[in-house]
Amino acid sequence: MKRAGDIGAIFVLTGAGISAESGVETFRDVGGIWSKVRLEDVATPEGFARDPQKVHAFYNARRAGLAAVDPNPAHRALARLEAEFPGQLTLVTQNIDDLHERAGSKTVIHMHGELVRSLCARCGARADAPGDLSTTLACGACGKVGGMRPDVVWFGEMPYHMDEITERLISADLFVSIGTSGAVYPAAGFVAEARSAGISTLELNLEPSEGSFLFDEARHGLASALVPAFVD
Numbered sequence: 001m002k003r004a005g006d007i008g009a010i011f012v013l014t015g016a017g018i019s020a021e022s023g024v025e026t027f028r029d030v031g032g033i034w035s036k037v038r039l040e041d042v043a044t045p046e047g048f049a050r051d052p053q054k055v056h057a058f059y060n061a062r063r064a065g066l067a068a069v070d071p072n073p074a075h076r077a078l079a080r081l082e083a084e085f086p087g088q089l090t091l092v093t094q095n096i097d098d099l100h101e102r103a104g105s106k107t108v109i110h111m112h113g114e115l116v117r118s119l120c121a122r123c124g125a126r127a128d129a130p131g132d133l134s135t136t137l138a139c140g141a142c143g144k145v146g147g148m149r150p151d152v153v154w155f156g157e158m159p160y161h162m163d164e165i166t167e168r169l170i171s172a173d174l175f176v177s178i179g180t181s182g183a184v185y186p187a188a189g190f191v192a193e194a195r196s197a198g199i200s201t202l203e204l205n206l207e208p209s210e211g212s213f214l215f216d217e218a219r220h221g222l223a224s225a226l227v228p229a230f231v232d
């Protein structure tokens with residue numbers, strides 16, 4: 001089996017499944033986040049307009065939870081791949097946790113934003129998020145109150161870095177999807193885009209994702225085992 005490094009340009013997409021073994025909840029698995037709170041209430045601009053306190057409480061709790069978790073062998077293997085083959089890996093994550101960076105990955109494209117960052121909806125300024133982010137806090141840049149929100153992409157909002165992501169996707173030699181259910185677009189559409197660009201596609205996931213049939217190869221199991229085996 002070819003080593004990852006001999007494959008040329010690799011585009012990796014990760015989802016909540018890569019952080020599951022670190023103790024970060026996934027969304028759609030049994031007992032997942034969306035079985036406890038309504039997506040519409042906490043992960044949409046409309047939900048934030050309706051009840052910003054509820055949304056801040058949801059993200060402040062997830063942010064506080066980051067202190068209790070650590071990267072796992074899957075995160076570390078991707079950091080090794082980046083270090084061993086500089087310039088060959090594009091790492092795009094749907095995750096808003098900081099475990100890729102804490103595992104040593106230097107270039108991580110967070111297409112759905114970052115829990116550790118805040119965004120002022122008034123002036124667009126971004127900053128490191130305090131533990132107790134709330135709309136009563138004034139923006140450090142414009143000084144206005146009422147616009148502070150977590151720097152995450154909610155449903156109905158445009159994901160970040162889409163031009164760079166598309167450019168890197170269609171110029172890759174291999175597309176690898178790790179720990180994602182393939183339920184949310186535009187990320188769920190990347191495998192079809194890769195296929196139509198003639199790029200090889202590989203799924204590493206606990207179980208077949210919604211788009212599993214679109215992959216050239218699928219390996220099912222724990223990310224902590226599958227990803228190091230793919231890299232090393």
Ligand SMILES: CC(C)NC(=O)[C@H](Cc1c[nH]c2ccccc12)NC(=O)[C@H](CCCC/N=C(/NCCC(=O)O)S[C@H]1O[C@H](COP(=O)(O)OP(=O)(O)OC[C@H]2O[C@@H](n3cnc4c(N)ncnc43)[C@H](O)[C@@H]2O)[C@@H](O)[C@H]1O)NC(=O)OCc1ccccc1
Nearest residue numbers: 015016017026027028094155156179180181184185206223
């Ligand atoms: C529900 C779905 C149908 N809705 C959408 O897709 C919507 C609407 C939509 C757009 N286009 C469409 C086309 C068709 C239908 C609908 C749409 N999309 C949007 O609104 C997006 C914005 C979506 C982003 C929302 N924000 C998130 N997160 C941040 C916040 C937060 O985190 O709170 S989405 C959130 O859920 C998504 C899916 O979650 P996963 O990571 O896959 O996790 P999940 O729990 O589902 O699955 C875990 C998987 O891991 C596996 N697993 C578990 N343990 C392990 C383990 N140990 N090892 C390995 N694998 C494991 C499991 O088996 C499972 O398969 C992730 O993206 C995650 O970030 N914006 C947009 O489209 O803007 C316009 C546009 C148009 C054109 C081009 C660009 C833009």
